[in-house]
Structures are given as structure tokens and as C-alpha cells.
Amino acid sequence: MNTQKITQDISWVGVDDHQTELFEGLWPLDNGISYNAYVINDEKVAVIDAVKDFECETYLEKIKSIIGDKPVDYLVVNHMEPDHSSGISELRAAYPGVTIVANQKALPMLKNFYGIEEGIQIVADGDTLELGAHCLSFHMTPMVHWPESMVTYDQKDKVLFSMDVFGSFKATDGVIFDDENIVESFVDEIYRYFACIIGKVRLPAAKALKKLGGLEIKTICPSHGLVWRENPGYILDLYTRMANAETENGVVIAYGSMYGNTKHSAELLAEYLKDDGVEIVKLYDVAQTDLSYILADIWRYKGLLLGAPAYYGQLFPKMAGVLYKLAGNKLLNHALGIFTDYSWSGGAEKPFAAFAAEAGGVHVGQTVSVQGWADAEDEAALKELAQSVANVLKLERA
Numbered sequence: 001m002n003t004q005k006i007t008q009d010i011s012w013v014g015v016d017d018h019q020t021e022l023f024e025g026l027w028p029l030d031n032g033i034s035y036n037a038y039v040i041n042d043e044k045v046a047v048i049d050a051v052k053d054f055e056c057e058t059y060l061e062k063i064k065s066i067i068g069d070k071p072v073d074y075l076v077v078n079h080m081e082p083d084h085s086s087g088i089s090e091l092r093a094a095y096p097g098v099t100i101v102a103n104q105k106a107l108p109m110l111k112n113f114y115g116i117e118e119g120i121q122i123v124a125d126g127d128t129l130e131l132g133a134h135c136l137s138f139h140m141t142p143m144v145h146w147p148e149s150m151v152t153y154d155q156k157d158k159v160l161f162s163m164d165v166f167g168s169f170k171a172t173d174g175v176i177f178d179d180e181n182i183v184e185s186f187v188d189e190i191y192r193y194f195a196c197i198i199g200k201v202r203l204p205a206a207k208a209l210k211k212l213g214g215l216e217i218k219t220i221c222p223s224h225g226l227v228w229r230e231n232p233g234y235i236l237d238l239y240t241r242m243a244n245a246e247t248e249n250g251v252v253i254a255y256g257s258m259y260g261n262t263k264h265s266a267e268l269l270a271e272y273l274k275d276d277g278v279e280i281v282k283l284y285d286v287a288q289t290d291l292s293y294i295l296a297d298i299w300r301y302k303g304l305l306l307g308a309p310a311y312y313g314q315l316f317p318k319m320a321g322v323l324y325k326l327a328g329n330k331l332l333n334h335a336l337g338i339f340t341d342y343s344w345s346g347g348a349e350k351p352f353a354a355f356a357a358e359a360g361g362v363h364v365g366q367t368v369s370v371q372g373w374a375d376a377e378d379e380a381a382l383k384e385l386a387q388s389v390a391n392v393l394k395l396e397r398a
């Protein structure tokens, strides 16, 4: 039974998921995901969060292997999203005397999702719960990621149970600690998780991170991904940078193309950027690469070049999907350039312009509209566009 001791009394009882293909029905889980849950085995036993219900048996066996015949006294529900909460009913069935510890905003969801109206202890910001040697405090972090989201802090061992904050895609497969893993192998999946799941609620996330900065934290135990015991500062710093929309030096070129004309322009732009000294250039065909990977790199890098052909007076539909999600995330700190392609009267320029006006960031250079295959004049315009983006990056580096 793979349980992991985090401190003398705190253990990991999470599970890994390699069978769900799309997280939230949207985001591919190519590397799986972990649903982390934790037990505090004190005079009173508290379990922090449930897991997705398909793995409840394992979760319950893990709890039992730690507490033996003792009952679970409390189940702390930090977040009601079903990837954590759908195992609540099974835990309640196994431990009928358990008290659910949740905040006011979780109550309608407990009732609506699982028909639970009794056996609930309501907590508010700053409230505490004594377990014996351990004392838990609760900190509301609304909209990170739902209205009822909160985190729990163990005052004795200085462990933060941080819910979705500091989470990532990629299953840990029971090797849960940062110091047991190559942390860098998680970074892309941390970015992808952040861009897809937290990006839309970036501002509440930044607020929550500020608030949690007041706690002395030795170990961070998120609901997904690694447990940070050796270097919690690493994930704290990375999350703070992501939440503040700090970008790195590099350019994402995302394009759609039916017959290769826009693709050719995109490849020329990549070449010009490289010639201009831009070291990181990521080229994505939006019809070939899942949106989540593109969003992750867009969140990470400062430069963004978007290109697509006209499609019945509108924008190539796959690019319209990218813009929809990007507009929600907002481009806060980006240098944005646009290029289009057409055969008769165009159509992609207007939706791109509307997006640029709404999404934020700085729209650099002139939109380059190419008719079919780029000719010498188009090449010069594309070169100028690449230079406009490269210049912003150079200024940043200076």
C-alpha cells in the first residue's frame, strides 16, 4: 500500500489517474494526474480532501492502513470540484460519524452534488480546529478555483494543504516529493495546468498567494502534483510569477492553415526571429497541437504571433477557438503580432483586430495580410513584423 509519510503524523493517501483522457472534459491528460489527499493521525483523525470516486477503494484502504480501527473524525473539504469531492459519499459510508469541515459557500454544493445537509462543521476565514497536538487553520481563497475554494494549514508541522493552488497535471505515481523527482520534468505540466485551470482566475490567485505569504510554510501539499518538502520556495516563486503574468524571453507562433500558405508565412516569421537573435521560438499548428499546450507556452513567453486564413468572411475556425480561450485569459504582458492569408476579399483581419483590442497586451507592428503564397513584398512585411516583436524582447532583456 503506497502511502507516504510527510511528517510524523501526516501521510499522503492520494491516488493516480491514468484513465481519464480529458480533465474537465477539455484538457488532455497525456501524463495522467494525481488526486492528492492527506491524513493527519492525531488524537482526532482528520482527512484533508477526498479523491475522484473511481479510486475510492484504494483511498479508503490507504486511510485504514494508517489509522487502523480508529474512526475518521473530520473530513476537510477544501474544494468541491468533483475530482476531489466525488469520493465524499464513500468516505462517509465507511466512517458514518465523520464531520465534514467546509465553508459556507460549499454548503449548497454538498447538498446538490451529494445530498449532504447534516454532519457539517462550517468554518470561516481564520477559524481553527484542534486535533490534539495539531491545530488546523482555514484560509478562504475564493475563486481559486471556485467560490468555495479554501486552503488548510497545519500549525504544528507548518504544512499547507493548498488545494488546486500549486497544482499541476502529470501523475506522480506515488513518488510524490519534489526531492525524489526531477522538478524540471514537471514545469511544462505546471504551466499547462496553470494556463488552462487557473489562468482565468489569475487575479484571485495572485491575491491568495499574497495572503498565504503570511504563513510560515515548510511543506506544500497541493491537491495535484508534487508535494514540496525540500524546496517549497520553488513552486511558490513559479506560481507567483505565473499569477502575476510575468513572461520569459521567447515567442510563440500559432497558426492555422488549410493549404500551406499561412504555414509558410509562420515558418518565415520563425526564421526571421531566429535571425534576429530570438532563442526560443515555438511554432504551433493550432489544428495539430492541443490548445492546452499552446496556451501553456503563450502564458510563459512574451512574444505572440497569431496567423490564420480567411474562412467564409471569418477566421479559420480552429484559430477562433484559440482566441476564445485567450480572450478569457487576457494577454497581460505580451507583444502581439498578427498575420493573415486570403484569396479574394479576406475576412480574418476583423476578428483578429477585435481580439487584439479586447485581449490586452501590446499589439506590435502592422497586421500582415498575404494573398496566397508570400511574395517578396509580403516577405519584407513579415520580416518587419518579426522585428517588431524581437525588438520588444530586446528591450526587456536590456
Ligand SMILES: Cc1cc2nc3c(=O)[nH]c(=O)nc-3n(C[C@H](O)[C@H](O)[C@H](O)COP(=O)(O)O)c2cc1C
Residues within 6 Å of the ligand: 256, 257, 258, 259, 260, 261, 262, 263, 309, 310, 311, 312, 313, 314, 341, 342, 343, 344, 345, 346, 347, 371, 372, 373
Ligand atoms: C472553405 C474556405 C473558405 C474560404 N473563405 C475565404 C474568404 O472568406 N475570403 C478569402 O479571401 N479567402 C477565403 N478562402 C481562401 C483562403 O483563405 C486562401 O486560399 C488562403 O490562402 C488559404 O491559406 P492556407 O493555405 O494557409 O490554408 C477560403 C478557402 C476555403 C477553403
